[in-house]
Amino acid sequence: MTVLASAPTAGETWYAWALVVAGVLGLGLLLAGPALRRRHPVLWWTAVGFPAAALRVTRTWRPLMAGCGLAVSRKAALTVVAGLVGKGSSPPQPRVPVRGLMHPTRNGFWFLVRMLPGQVPDDFVTAAPAMAHGWQMHAVRVSSWKPGVVRVSATFTDPLRAVIRPAPRQPGRLLRVVVGVLESGGPWAIDLRQIPHWLIVGATRSGKSTLINALVAGLAPQPVALVGIDCKGGMELSLYGPRLSALATDRADAVQLLGRLTELTLDRMALCRKAGVRNIWGLPKGERPVPVVVIVDEIAELFLVASRSEKDEAQAAATSLVRLAQLGAALGVFLVIAGQRVGSDLGPGVTALRAQLGGRVCHRVADSATAEMTLGDIYPDALVAAQSIGPEQAGTAVLASSDGWERARSHLVPETVAESVARQYAHLTPELPGLADPSGPPAGRTTVRLQRLDRDE
Numbered sequence: 031m032t033v034l035a036s037a038p039t040a041g042e043t044w045y046a047w048a049l050v051v052a053g054v055l056g057l058g059l060l061l062a063g064p065a066l067r068r069r070h071p072v073l074w075w076t077a078v079g080f081p082a083a084a085l086r087v088t089r090t091w092r093p094l095m096a097g098c099g100l101a102v103s104r105k106a107a108l109t110v111v112a113g114l115v116g117k118g119s120s121p122p123q124p125r126v127p128v129r130g131l132m133h134p135t136r137n138g139f140w141f142l143v144r145m146l147p148g149q150v151p152d153d154f155v156t157a158a159p160a161m162a163h164g165w166q167m168h169a170v171r172v173s174s175w176k177p178g179v180v181r182v183s184a185t186f187t188d189p190l191r192a193v194i195r196p197a198p199r200q201p202g203r204l205l206r207v208v209v210g211v212l213e214s215g216g217p218w219a220i221d222l223r224q225i226p227h228w229l230i231v232g233a234t235r236s237g238k239s240t241l242i243n244a245l246v247a248g249l250a251p252q253p254v255a256l257v258g259i260d261c262k263g264g265m266e267l268s269l270y271g272p273r274l275s276a277l278a279t280d281r282a283d284a285v286q287l288l289g290r291l292t293e294l295t296l297d298r299m300a301l302c303r304k305a306g307v308r309n310i311w312g313l314p315k316g317e318r319p320v321p322v323v324v325i326v327d328e329i330a331e332l333f334l335v336a337s338r339s340e341k342d343e344a345q346a347a348a349t350s351l352v353r354l355a356q357l358g359a360a361l362g363v364f365l366v367i368a369g370q371r372v373g374s375d376l377g378p379g380v381t382a383l384r385a386q387l388g389g390r391v392c393h394r395v396a397d398s399a400t401a402e403m404t405l406g407d408i409y410p411d412a413l414v415a416a417q418s419i420g421p422e423q424a425g426t427a428v429l430a431s432s433d434g435w436e437r438a439r440s441h442l443v444p445e446t447v448a449e450s451v452a453r454q455y456a457h458l459t460p461e462l463p464g465l466a467d468p469s470g471p472p473a474g475r476t477t478v479r480l481q482r483l484d485r486d487e
């Protein structure tokens with residue numbers, strides 16, 4: 031028997047080579063994939079992860095939408111007509127929301143979705159965990175984009191897992207400090223001119239003080255006055271003593287200091303009224319009073335009462351804080367209030383105050399009620415994210431403001447660093463004569479140094 035062998039054509043040779051090259055590349059990526067992912071995650075995501083995710087999203091979009099109850103059946107009449115015209119072919123599929131182009135990011139992707147009539151963004155928020163599972167992503171977040179459209183963004187890994195050390199400080203904008211990293215990979219900046227008052231909540235050792243360290247270390251080199259209220263005997267805030275213009279270490283002190291701050295605010299109001307401007311930023315530079323950032327550590331110490339006289343003090347403190355929050359933004363007085371709890375059990379004042387604090391940071395919390403108190407009145411869907419922060423994720427928090435919510439992790443700024451920055455910039459501490467306690471030494475020069483025994487730094 032004779033076998034006739036014909037020489038391959040040029041087209042066949044090219045095709046065979048392309049197959050071999052694709053096979054070698056595929057095999058190489060398969061073998062080197064895990065190492066590439068570990069060492070160069072961005073490169074891995076661009077070369078392997080994103081194309082695979084794009085295929086997965088395309089393949090699963092319709093079944094996912096149907097499984098999550100986001101597909102809408104065609105009109106019955108249309109189905110009947112299609113059945114008659116199609117002569118037994120399968121009826122038309124239910125309609126699913128229209129998905130836009132996928133845009134890759136450094137650690138994920140995002141796309142827009144046009145919702146079908148009758149759907150609201152919350153329907154997609156509920157479906158986000160199913161999308162994350164279906165696409166094998168670390169997390170999927172859904173936010174409103176514009177009426178009728180939501181933005182779906184996904185991340186393939188948690189960028190907040192690793193401890194984040196701060197980069198060397200750059201001179202920044204007045205009252206703006208980069209304190210950490212956002213889950214989306216961008217900087218987490220606290221900008222007091224944009225959001226003047228903040229509430230920082232978290233269980234013990236969840237990262238509140240570390241965040242305040244980062245904030246103070248960023249504010250210390252700026253021309254601002256820092257004022258501390260720490261009713262735990264100054265145990266936390268006395269660290270920054272050399273850079274503080276005033277420090278109250280118990281409730282009686284705090285009530286007086288808050289009273290003086292209210293007077294200072296009213297003086298500023300009179301100044302602005304006289305100059306015919308709406309806020310201190312409208313005053314000429316030479317006449318503009320220095321911005322004051324008031325840091326309150328452990329708000330419960332101000333509000334919890336055991337006796338009648340304490341009740342009056344707590345009420346006075348609450349009233350002053352609410353007034354400062356109402357008037358302060360325009361007059362250069364900003365509040366940063368930290369505590370383990372902000373429940374209404376602390377008294378009616380705390381609810382009124384909470385409503386005035388537009389910026390919220392919720393670290394790991396001990397109970398769901400605290401997360402609800404911190405975030406629930408702004409973004410109920412952020413609650414799940416806040417409640418899933420574990421003890422090993424100290425410094426991780428959910429941030430919320432009128433712009434939306436996001437997960438973030440603060441820079442690890444140990445107290446020794448914050449203390450030395452405060453000493454380094456002590457010469458910038460503005461003297462605010464109206465604030466100093468007439469009966470005591472200037473608080474900024476306090477010599478008390480209380481050591482926390484539970485620190486591991």
Ligand SMILES: Nc1ncnc2c1ncn2[C@@H]1O[C@H](COP(=O)(O)OP(=O)(O)OP(=O)(O)O)[C@@H](O)[C@H]1O
Pocket residue numbers: 193194232233234235236237238239240241424425426439440441442443485486487
């Ligand atoms: N952003 C962070 N990155 C890494 N580790 C952190 C971070 N924040 C806090 N930690 C770790 O958690 C520990 C406790 O943090 P921190 O003292 O800030 O908690 P806290 O909420 O202020 O606690 P307490 O209410 O008891 O004062 C720190 O000593 C540090 O080891």
